[in-house]
Amino acid sequence: MIMKDNTKTDNEPLTPTEQDSEIQQVEAEIDKLSPRQRNLVIERYEESSQIYEGPLPPASELIKYNEAHPDAADRIIAMAEKEQEARLVNATYMLREDAKTKKRGQFMGFIIALIVLGGGMFLLSQGRALEGFTTLVGAAATLVFIFISGRYQGSDKDGDK
Template identity: 30%
Template sequence: MISKKNNKKLRRYQKTKSVNYKSLPLNNELKSIVQAKHTMIQSGPLPDPQTLEQYNSIVPDAAERIIKMAEEQAKNRQSIDIIKIKTIRFSQIFGVIAAFIISMTAMIGGFILILTGHSVSGWISILSGVSPLIAVFIGDYNKNKH
């Protein structure tokens, strides 16, 4: 168990970026705990060269297989990204076409209602067909403005 005094010292030194643990004014109990801590952080699809070398010493050609696996995974990820981009593009185009068809149907229906003597219903239909388009254009204008 670490004493309260040593615990305060340890917290104070943990806040600093780099510490020479041998120069800390701690007793041997705490120094052995601090010296035992070792952290290695590795990021990326491939391990570092030393680890690849260790894999090769255990299993022949392991490093080559690991590199090949990382290359195949990268190709797979790129093909998935391409499919996502094409799907998003299709959805956007389809959405614009569908919105145009719905708006035009509402406006044509409104004109037909006006011509048949239902002017209030006709104007409501025309405005309900035009208002989403106006809202989209205003929204795009505001996005581009900022």
């Protein structure tokens, strides 16, 4: 039998030292069991500590849910289907919004580039060659830099996937 410390109730938290002491007591009791009994305890423990990932529990668990409440498995599956559909809708929405934002940014960049290039041309037509030439070269260099750096960033994103 397992000896209990009567100073604490079963639902009070134990200190690490108290936990170690109780674990040692349990291990001592398990060591007293026959190999067959020990295997049964281990099987029961392994059975109760199964971990699964994903939206649905294993089929054996769904059967148990149905035994506890009729149609529980159907409701769990329907819930998982709705969650998957909601994730898909959300992902699709996010992709569309991202594409819209990129297009808007490209359009605004194009408008700004036209304005700057137009300003450079206007300065050249007004006889301000140095200012006009500097504006045109600066705008062109900026556009080339953005184009090149955008290409490298795009290839890095693809390489990470």
